[in-house]
Amino acid sequence: MTDPLHQFEIHVIAPLFSIFGVQFNFTNAALFMLVIVAIICALLYAAFANPELVPSRLQSVGEVWYEFVHNMVRQVMGEDGMKFFPLVFSIFSFVLVANMLGMFPYFFTVTSHVIITAALAVFVILLVITVGIMRHGLGWFRLFAPHGVPIAILPFISAIEVISFLSRPVSLGLRLFGNMLAGHIVLKVFAGFVVSLSALGITGIFGAIFPLGMAVGLTALEFLVAFLQAFVFAILTCVYLNDALHPGH
Amino acid sequence: MEADAAKLIGAGIACIGMGGAGVGVGIIFGNYLVGALRNPSAAPAQFTNALIGAALAEGLGIFSLVIALLLLFT
Numbered sequence: 001m002t003d004p005l006h007q008f009e010i011h012v013i014a015p016l017f018s019i020f021g022v023q024f025n026f027t028n029a030a031l032f033m034l035v036i037v038a039i040i041c042a043l044l045y046a047a048f049a050n051p052e053l054v055p056s057r058l059q060s061v062g063e064v065w066y067e068f069v070h071n072m073v074r075q076v077m078g079e080d081g082m083k084f085f086p087l088v089f090s091i092f093s094f095v096l097v098a099n100m101l102g103m104f105p106y107f108f109t110v111t112s113h114v115i116i117t118a119a120l121a122v123f124v125i126l127l128v129i130t131v132g133i134m135r136h137g138l139g140w141f142r143l144f145a146p147h148g149v150p151i152a153i154l155p156f157i158s159a160i161e162v163i164s165f166l167s168r169p170v171s172l173g174l175r176l177f178g179n180m181l182a183g184h185i186v187l188k189v190f191a192g193f194v195v196s197l198s199a200l201g202i203t204g205i206f207g208a209i210f211p212l213g214m215a216v217g218l219t220a221l222e223f224l225v226a227f228l229q230a231f232v233f234a235i236l237t238c239v240y241l242n243d244a245l246h247p248g249h
Numbered sequence: 250m251e252a253d254a255a256k257l258i259g260a261g262i263a264c265i266g267m268g269g270a271g272v273g274v275g276i277i278f279g280n281y282l283v284g285a286l287r288n289p290s291a292a293p294a295q296f297t298n299a300l301i302g303a304a305l306a307e308g309l310g311i312f313s314l315v316i317a318l319l320l321l322f323t
Binding site for chain 2: 072075171172174175177178179181182228231232235236239
């Protein structure tokens with residue numbers, strides 16, 4: 001029970017089928033991803049089902065949500081990046097609701113699994129490469145040869161640029177994964193301190209107030225991190241897509 | 250058994266790298282605050298850049314956490 005990694009276990013809810021010896025299962029991760037999508041759809045549908053000029057509370061939440069991502073995409077990518085707004089909005093909403101849903105006790109945090117965040121990050125980078133080559137052809141590869149660099153050190157600069165580009169999907173996926181995993185482990189460890197201290201008798205119960213207060217504070221911090229990581233994931237998606245649209249900068 | 254002990258020690262050493270990420274994030278937000286106090290009117294426009302920089306610095310620290318987790322669980 002006190003194992004802090006117990007919360008990240010994946011359970012098979014229903015075995016589905018197997019192709020070429022690979023078994024496909026319906027797991028709790030898949031269930032929570034469906035719940036996340038259902039929550040996003042239900043919230044946005046309820047917010048904009050009966051739009052009014054003076055918005056109700058739910059409608060203004062939906063408007064703030066929409067305008068936040070809208071401004072972010074416009075600021076980073078400019079007017080011609082607005083066609084990627086639905087993608088960025090979907091990624092932001094998915095990560096945000098996944099992180100927030102993970103804050104409920106006994107709920108499964110989808111984004112604390114590296115396979116899910118890595119899939120999102122690799123998808124973003126493949127999209128950047130595809131869009132860049134479709135928009136600019138082979139000229140897109142000038143991204144790796146910045147302007148005004150002396151020809152003598154250009155090979156080294158290009159090598160560094162290529163390495164930094166290739167490390168983007170790794171860092172994009174691992175950042176979200178690491179933040180959510182580490183935060184939830186820390187919360188569980190402090191909760192474990194409370195349990196094991198209060199088992200020591202009356203002095204232990206008074207001593208357990210300190211880790212309990214720490215756990216409360218960390219929970220508040222985790223809500224901040226949950227939002228911040230969704231924001232960071234979305235804005236880095238915008239920054240990377242901007243490289244595909246305007247490679248000159 | 251000794252290999253297991255070495256793995257645990259290595260995981261602990263790998264986590265020292267997280268300290269570097271902490272220093273980096275602190276430098277970014279500290280310098281952001283210095284700039285924001287000098288020129289408060291320019292501060293809101295640069296807050297996004299501060300967050301991006303902090304996220305990039307933090308990502309490198311997360312790498313060392315991942316190395317520690319790999320050492321512990323593989």
